[in-house]
Amino acid sequence: MAKITVDKSLFCLPWTQTLLGTHLNGKANFMALDWTTRVNYQPALLGICVNRSHASNEAIRENGQFSVNIPTVDMVAVTDYCGIVSGSTVDKSGLFDVFYGQLKAAPLITACPLNIECQLFQTVDLPTNTLFIGEIVNIYSEERYLHNGKPDVKKVRPFLLTMPDNRFWAVGEQVGNAWRDGVAYQKKMNQ
């Protein structure tokens, strides 16, 4: 089958949808955030990419702290709303019930099954965006979202974003086991 080129705005397929929490002028602010990834093993570092024009960018520079919260499928509309309006013109502080962990400027969303609290570790300025690398201070959850002490995706019920078609998706069926299925394949290859 011949390969053809597709829209370059296909960044990654798919992405876990998150909500970035910051403090803007002393109040909680939230924005929809998809460009996230773990960037270091030890210490645990999380990279997030935030456009330079967003109020959240200014808020992280000011306070050096942020949170990354994983919303559930029940929170699609409010999450999208946080990606449509800016904290520079709309007060988003009352949208969620929040709690705080160790950091005073990293508001954590109670309704989100997973809350990642980060202290700014490094800032990388890029042409239109900033890559903020945060050291994970704590991750919070509730017993009801865990299986054997670990977050269970079936209980967390996160959702995903695909771009450039801009659609949200639920997570589907489990199709395998990492670091195990390859072992069986390796054995077959070695026969």
Ligand SMILES: Cc1cc2nc3c(=O)[nH]c(=O)nc-3n(C[C@H](O)[C@H](O)[C@H](O)COP(=O)(O)O)c2cc1C
């Ligand atoms: C689904 C969705 C995902 C988004 N992901 C990102 C992202 O990863 N990085 C980014 O800089 N902006 C992203 N945005 C845009 C910001 O969330 C949006 O501009 C927001 O209004 C900024 O809010 P603020 O000005 O209060 O920081 C996304 C928007 C939507 C709707």
